[in-house]
Amino acid sequence: xxxxxxxxxxxxxxxxxxxxxxxxxxxxxxxxxxxxxxxxxxxxxxxxxxxxxxxxxxxxxxxxxxxxxxxxxxxxxxxxxxxxxxxxxxxxxxxxxxxxxxxxxxxxxxxxxxxxxxxxxxxxxxxxxxxxxxxxxxxxxxxxxxxxxxxxxxxxxxxxxxxxxxxxxxxxxxxxxxxxxxxxxxxxxxxxxxxxxxxxxxxxxxxxxxxxxxxxxxxxxxxxxxxxxxxxxxxxxxxxxxxxxxxxxxxxxxxxxxxxxxxxxxxxxxxxxxxxxxxxxxxxxxxxxxxxxxxxxxxxxxxxxxxxxxxxxxxxxxxxxxxxxxxxxxxxxxxxxxxxxxxxxxxxxxxxxxxxxxxxxxxxxxxxxxxxxxxxxxxxxxxxxxxxxxxxxxxxxxxxxxxxxxxxxxxxxxxxxxxxxxxxxxxxxx
Amino acid sequence: xxxxxxxxxxxxxxxxxxxxxxxxxxxxxxxxxxxxxxxxxxxxxxxxxxxxxxxxxxxxxxxxxxxxxxxxxxxxxxxxxxxxxxxxxxxxxxxxxxxxxxxxxxxxxxxxxxxxxxxxxxxxxxxxxxxxxxxxxxxxxxxxxxxxxxxxxxxxxxxxxxxxxxxxxxxxxxxxxxxxxxxxxxxxxxxxxxxxxxxxxxxxxxxxxxxxxxxxxxxxxxxxxxxxxxxxxxxxxxxxxxxxxxxxxxxxxxxxxxxxxxxxxxxxxxxxxxxxxxxxxxxxxxxxxxxxxxxxxxxxxxxxxxxxxxxxxxxxxxxxxxxxxxxxxxxxxxxxxxxxxxxxxxxxxxxxxxxxxxxxxxxxxxxxxxxxxxxxxxxxxxxxxxxxxxxxxxxxxxxxxxxxxxxxxxxxxxxxxxxxxxxxxxxxxx
Numbered sequence: 001x002x003x004x005x006x007x008x009x010x011x012x013x014x015x016x017x018x019x020x021x022x023x024x025x026x027x028x029x030x031x032x033x034x035x036x037x038x039x040x041x042x043x044x045x046x047x048x049x050x051x052x053x054x055x056x057x058x059x060x061x062x063x064x065x066x067x068x069x070x071x072x073x074x075x076x077x078x079x080x081x082x083x084x085x086x087x088x089x090x091x092x093x094x095x096x097x098x099x100x101x102x103x104x105x106x107x108x109x110x111x112x113x114x115x116x117x118x119x120x121x122x123x124x125x126x127x128x129x130x131x132x133x134x135x136x137x138x139x140x141x142x143x144x145x146x147x148x149x150x151x152x153x154x155x156x157x158x159x160x161x162x163x164x165x166x167x168x169x170x171x172x173x174x175x176x177x178x179x180x181x182x183x184x185x186x187x188x189x190x191x192x193x194x195x196x197x198x199x200x201x202x203x204x205x206x207x208x209x210x211x212x213x214x215x216x217x218x219x220x221x222x223x224x225x226x227x228x229x230x231x232x233x234x235x236x237x238x239x240x241x242x243x244x245x246x247x248x249x250x251x252x253x254x255x256x257x258x259x260x261x262x263x264x265x266x267x268x269x270x271x272x273x274x275x276x277x278x279x280x281x282x283x284x285x286x287x288x289x290x291x292x293x294x295x296x297x298x299x300x301x302x303x304x305x306x307x308x309x310x311x312x313x314x315x316x317x318x319x320x321x322x323x324x325x326x327x328x329x330x331x332x333x334x335x336x337x338x339x340x341x342x343x344x345x346x347x348x349x350x351x352x353x354x355x356x357x358x359x360x361x362x363x364x365x366x367x368x369x370x371x372x373x374x375x376x377x378x379x380x381x382x383x384x385x386x387x388x389x390x391x392x393x394x395x396x397x398x399x400x401x402x403x404x405x406x407x408x409x410x411x412x413x414x415x416x417x418x419x420x421x422x423x424x425x426x427x428x429x430x
Numbered sequence: 431x432x433x434x435x436x437x438x439x440x441x442x443x444x445x446x447x448x449x450x451x452x453x454x455x456x457x458x459x460x461x462x463x464x465x466x467x468x469x470x471x472x473x474x475x476x477x478x479x480x481x482x483x484x485x486x487x488x489x490x491x492x493x494x495x496x497x498x499x500x501x502x503x504x505x506x507x508x509x510x511x512x513x514x515x516x517x518x519x520x521x522x523x524x525x526x527x528x529x530x531x532x533x534x535x536x537x538x539x540x541x542x543x544x545x546x547x548x549x550x551x552x553x554x555x556x557x558x559x560x561x562x563x564x565x566x567x568x569x570x571x572x573x574x575x576x577x578x579x580x581x582x583x584x585x586x587x588x589x590x591x592x593x594x595x596x597x598x599x600x601x602x603x604x605x606x607x608x609x610x611x612x613x614x615x616x617x618x619x620x621x622x623x624x625x626x627x628x629x630x631x632x633x634x635x636x637x638x639x640x641x642x643x644x645x646x647x648x649x650x651x652x653x654x655x656x657x658x659x660x661x662x663x664x665x666x667x668x669x670x671x672x673x674x675x676x677x678x679x680x681x682x683x684x685x686x687x688x689x690x691x692x693x694x695x696x697x698x699x700x701x702x703x704x705x706x707x708x709x710x711x712x713x714x715x716x717x718x719x720x721x722x723x724x725x726x727x728x729x730x731x732x733x734x735x736x737x738x739x740x741x742x743x744x745x746x747x748x749x750x751x752x753x754x755x756x757x758x759x760x761x762x763x764x765x766x767x768x769x770x771x772x773x774x775x776x777x778x779x780x781x782x783x784x785x786x787x788x789x790x791x792x793x794x795x796x797x798x799x800x801x802x803x804x805x806x807x808x809x810x811x812x813x814x815x816x817x818x819x820x821x822x823x824x825x826x827x828x829x830x831x832x833x834x835x836x837x838x839x840x841x842x843x844x845x846x847x848x849x850x851x852x853x854x855x856x857x858x859x860x
Binding site: 377420 | 549643684688691795804808814817822837849854855858
């Protein structure tokens with residue numbers, strides 16, 4: 001078996017190690033901020049090549065993680081997330097190729113204007129600095145997050161799950177090889193070398209100001225802890241209680257197609273619908289077919305009184321159900337009085353993630369798109385489009401429901417900041 | 431005298447009052463988010479009219495604040511900041527007119543594209559929600575911050591200085607009148623009705639999630655406390671240790687004009703230069719004239735060995751001087767080895783606020799503009815342009831040195847967030 005990590009003895013040594021990682025990441029960030037698109041792309045190409053060439057080593061490290069996971073009592077779902085195979089390793093390398101193909105946001109002038117005194121002002125994209133990523137068992141996050149943050153000119157400190165540490169280390173070694181080949185500092189992508197949870201606590205404190213933003217990738221308890229305890233900004237969403245509202249002016253066929261896809265295409269993704277709202281004015285024609293369709297497809301339906309009447313298989317919805325993210329083949333369903341009541345319901349029970357309206361009424365659609373205060377609002381399309389790839393961002397590091405800086409799918413553009421460049425000819429302020 | 435504020439007895443009552451303010455602000459924010467530009471502008475016009483019409487009441491409340499301040503031992507500078515007069519009241523009303531004239535950012539589509547499946551995606555500006563503003567003795571912040579946050583569709587919770595509470599209340603009454611006339615909720619602009627500092631602590635905790643972002647306006651101790659203790663994002667800068675670097679390719683005349691203005695036009699503003707760096711290759715010709723000019727103008731100069739040799743009046747600079755924001759007629763001056771050393775120095779001692787290079791060498795200028803990691807970088811212009819008005823933003827709520835969301839002058843545009851509006855024709859995700 002791959003050797004387990006060197007044990008870092010005592011919190012003092014961990015603190016020293018983590019501070020050192022922070023300092024080095026900060027120094028690397030200055031180098032990366034000035035690296036050319038070409039240099040970063042050479043690193044990404046080298047990384048993909050190293051992942052492909054190192055496949056057997058990565059798979060063997062992963063086999064060791066899996067063996068330990070099985071003895072350690074990981075669930076089948078956790079083991080599945082942890083598992084790598086030929087296909088998944090190739091998908092990681094392809095992910096690096098995709099990021100390489102993205103436009104480099106750094107240096108992009110997003111606005112420019114001339115002042116009456118002749119000074120020109122440009123707003124130009126610059127990297128954020130150092131991104132901290134805390135994730136769980138999926139080892140591919142190592143490559144995905146490393147590549148995306150690099151593309152935006154940031155250094156990244158990766159803290160992978162304990163269960164996948166050998167796999168992450170093997171992948172990280174491939175990333176390091178790519179950095180080295182492109183003459184970029186290895187500290188551009190650091191992997192925290194300890195499984196001790198104290199390291200996470202130190203990252204949440206920001207490592208003495210080294211970390212500019214944290215991105216948690218994983219389950220609700222991880223994200224919740226990071227959101228509650230972090231002393232630095234966080235890009236994340238805790239839950240996606242996503243709604244589909246079927247308006248009275250919805251064509252039943254389209255409503256069925258969208259509801260089916262939004263709920264059942266994949267039930268475990270954050271953009272999966274968790275609540276179906278049907279306009280009372282359409283209930284007579286639309287409610288029963290929608291509910292039957294879901295039940296027949298194996299979805300449990302928890303409904304209000306009206307929905308319960310539509311089919312005997314419907315279970316009663318509790319108050320808690322309206323704000324529950326099932327991530328499973330379960331949906332809460334209710335009847336509401338038109339688009340205004342639907343908006344009220346979503347504002348009360350939703351999580352400002354992704355919500356959709358199905359309607360042929362343009363006015364109702366615009367009202368919904370304007371008034372629902374969610375990161376993503378859709379008209380006549382499935383909530384499962386809540387994804388950076390589906391938005392055309394090429395790759396995403398996650399989806400954010402906060403309103404500061406990043407919102408919705410967080411792609412390479414949102415991993416940048418900006419500064420103002422002012423060019424004068426000797427202007428002074430009167 | 432104007433009656434002092436009703437005393438809110440005990441922290442329980444303060445907590446209840448503050449929670450109530452938070453809840454009402456959040457509800458008001460939803461109304462404001464959907465208010466038309468016209469409705470908001472009508473409120474702003476009403477506010478300006480009410481300020482002008484209520485001038486005598488505002489001045490009388492201010493006189494009471496000043497009387498208390500004099501007895502209470504406020505310094506002359508604090509009393510000056512607190513003082514209102516005809517001109518300053520009119521300037522406040524004019525500030526409201528300026529904000530009214532700004533373009534409404536809400537609803538602005540900043541990007542839009544069509545996906546291969548025919549879905550269109552728009553990125554559209556929306557308000558942030560609820561802004562908390564904590565400020566000190568300047569009563570005009572009540573009007574400035576209230577207007578700017580309103581324009582961006584946000585609700586605001588204002589916590590003014592204890593010393594200026596009567597003035598702030600009188601100004602707030604005028605703002606409330608404008609809101610009422612435009613049928614907007616009064617809770618759109620709340621003024622915390624207690625001088626108890628516990629209220630500030632509660633705002634720093636975010637009032638149960640009601641506050642989306644905090645803006646401190648005032649001295650370093652206030653800003654420092656907010657940055658350290660706030661559990662919500664903060665737009666602020668702690669200090670502006672701004673540099674002017676005079677390169678070997680700088681024309682001496684231009685260098686003199688810019689250094690003079692950057693340091694001495696006003697010494698108390700955050701964009702005032704605190705450090706002068708002169709290229710060693712230009713020291714023989716440029717150093718003495720620059721240092722003499724500053725000294726002759728009454729500016730104290732604290733210099734390194736080379737600068738001390740330039741004029742007998744120069745005092746030695748201590749290590750601490752290089753990172754000191756004087757906000758006074760004092761400057762630290764040193765000689766550096768070219769643009770690279772200047773950049774190194776600024777990265778080491780600066781505060782990422784505003785820094786300028788004076789040079790006729792385009793390459794050196796571009797290097798400086800790219801590599802200095804500050805919110806504002808200038809070529810051949812004074813650092814005192816670090817101001818929202820000078821940038822053409824019409825008004826600003828402050829200057830931020832953070833990298834998340836807002837950076838540099840925070841105008842109406844930075845007081846917004848965004849969301850994605852997706853329009854389909856029945857698309858589902860494969």
